Amino acid sequence: MTKVIKNGTIITHDLTYKADVLIDGGKIIEIGPDLQGDEQLDATGCYVMPGGIDPHTHLEMPFMGTYSTDNFESGTRAALSGGTTMVVDFVLPGQGQGLVDAMKTWHNKSTLASCDYSYHMAVTWWGEKVFDEMPTVINDHGINTFKHFMAYKGALMVNDDEMYASFSRLGELGGIALVHAENGDVVAELSAKLLAAGNTGPEAHAYSRPAQVEGEATNRAIMIADMAGVPLYVVHTSCEESHEAIRRARQQGKRVWGEPLIQHLTLDESEYFNKDWDHAARRVMSPPFRNKQHQDSLWAGLQAGSLSVVATDHCAFTTEQKRYGVGDFTKIPNGTGGLEDRMPMLWTHGVATGRLTPNEFVAVTSTNIAKILNCYPRKGAVLVGADADLVVWDPEKEKTIQASAQQSAIDYNVFEGQTVKGLPRFTLTRGHVAVHDGEMRTQEGHGEFVKRAGNGATNKALSSWKELTAPRPVERTGIPATGV
Numbered sequence: 001m002t003k004v005i006k007n008g009t010i011i012t013h014d015l016t017y018k019a020d021v022l023i024d025g026g027k028i029i030e031i032g033p034d035l036q037g038d039e040q041l042d043a044t045g046c047y048v049m050p051g052g053i054d055p056h057t058h059l060e061m062p063f064m065g066t067y068s069t070d071n072f073e074s075g076t077r078a079a080l081s082g083g084t085t086m087v088v089d090f091v092l093p094g095q096g097q098g099l100v101d102a103m104k105t106w107h108n109k110s111t112l113a114s115c116d117y118s119y120h121m122a123v124t125w126w127g128e129k130v131f132d133e134m135p136t137v138i139n140d141h142g143i144n145t146f147k148h149f150m151a152y153k154g155a156l157m158v159n160d161d162e163m164y165a166s167f168s169r170l171g172e173l174g175g176i177a178l179v180h181a182e183n184g185d186v187v188a189e190l191s192a193k194l195l196a197a198g199n200t201g202p203e204a205h206a207y208s209r210p211a212q213v214e215g216e217a218t219n220r221a222i223m224i225a226d227m228a229g230v231p232l233y234v235v236h237t238s239c240e241e242s243h244e245a246i247r248r249a250r251q252q253g254k255r256v257w258g259e260p261l262i263q264h265l266t267l268d269e270s271e272y273f274n275k276d277w278d279h280a281a282r283r284v285m286s287p288p289f290r291n292k293q294h295q296d297s298l299w300a301g302l303q304a305g306s307l308s309v310v311a312t313d314h315c316a317f318t319t320e321q322k323r324y325g326v327g328d329f330t331k332i333p334n335g336t337g338g339l340e341d342r343m344p345m346l347w348t349h350g351v352a353t354g355r356l357t358p359n360e361f362v363a364v365t366s367t368n369i370a371k372i373l374n375c376y377p378r379k380g381a382v383l384v385g386a387d388a389d390l391v392v393w394d395p396e397k398e399k400t401i402q403a404s405a406q407q408s409a410i411d412y413n414v415f416e417g418q419t420v421k422g423l424p425r426f427t428l429t430r431g432h433v434a435v436h437d438g439e440m441r442t443q444e445g446h447g448e449f450v451k452r453a454g455n456g457a458t459n460k461a462l463s464s465w466k467e468l469t470a471p472r473p474v475e476r477t478g479i480p481a482t483g484v
């Protein structure tokens, strides 16, 4: 049975035009005027865009003595409700655990996903097993991105020697290195000092992670990646110091991307000074929310192209879970939600304010990341042959964000009370209408794993350049005899 989206204006990262979209078997089969299908979706007054891709989620993540509450079931429902049609989660191997073994655990978690998904692999320890399994993870299992935590000392953190070894291996294999860039040693020192001085509340979480720890780590990761010859993607870029390092690297021709989060773009550090402990703790995440100057830097980066993607780092803990940290801020589970709100919040604060054009909105919510992850144009595109992962976006539709009405399973929302204008009329996941004019029609288990091949265009370009500029011995004649 075919479906047709009629009377809408198609917006892609580079074009805006009026046309209908015909869908069959989960794919876009025709784009043009006056198309007919068995089922008709009216897009009058709406934009037809590629569904959002959130490249940074932690669904049912084991972390800080608990598990993040949104799993693939509630998390992907939340995603679709807000116009996101693909999420990329992180496989986290335990210490000594093999990569493929850990990936199987994630496949077991994701069976009830209602939209498509993919994984990044985390490198949480370094050894022969990890080195040996990297090729199969990329070539057989379709995971070409590997995350390194430079923070969370004593848990997920890896050191520089491990990072250099892993980055070098990824450079050879055609993978991409991701980093959570914060100097974990300094964070641990600052945290201990703050606690010893009686700073135990959630605001101390922000004090323990100043912008310098992020700027230093971002710069270090960029230099290590450059020496190792691997493209680098910096997750949750929250401040000017980190953005500045990324901007400089890109100006120098280094293959580096930065990913701000919708939370850092729209919420600020004043949240941590709220007198209500729960309010402040619910917003504890790493890196923490920053001030207005940092926010302006992130918006400017999206406009200028020095920052490439807007994500959420969706890692949702309930108030009860957050309370593990009463009396000791280092025990507050780090993470906030945002999957359902990323697209409406970015439209409201980005497009409606004139900071972003609608085409730039599509680029930073979908197309750029599809290209980086090497799944474009299957994802992130409105093109014949692409998956029919689409959002029919009504720029006039409004709502006030309320936890009581959300799909996410937690009991609050960090954007509570904000009015957003610009919401999905329909969200389609491979042709299935999961959001139908405000009504949720998701299908658990509809989501499929998206394999992403290694050695994409950026890898090829970087390895050609590295080969061309590699150190070579100088051919010499008349070499003097060795001295006595």
Ligand SMILES: NC(=O)NCCC(=O)O
Pocket: 058, 180, 284, 285, 286, 287, 313, 315, 334, 335, 336
């Ligand atoms: N960001 C955060 O606070 N929690 C999720 C894990 C991570 O990405 O660091």
Ligand SMILES: [Zn+2]
Pocket: 180, 235, 236, 286, 287
């Ligand atoms: Zn992180």
Ligand SMILES: [Zn+2]
Pocket: 056, 057, 058, 313, 315
């Ligand atoms: Zn994260």
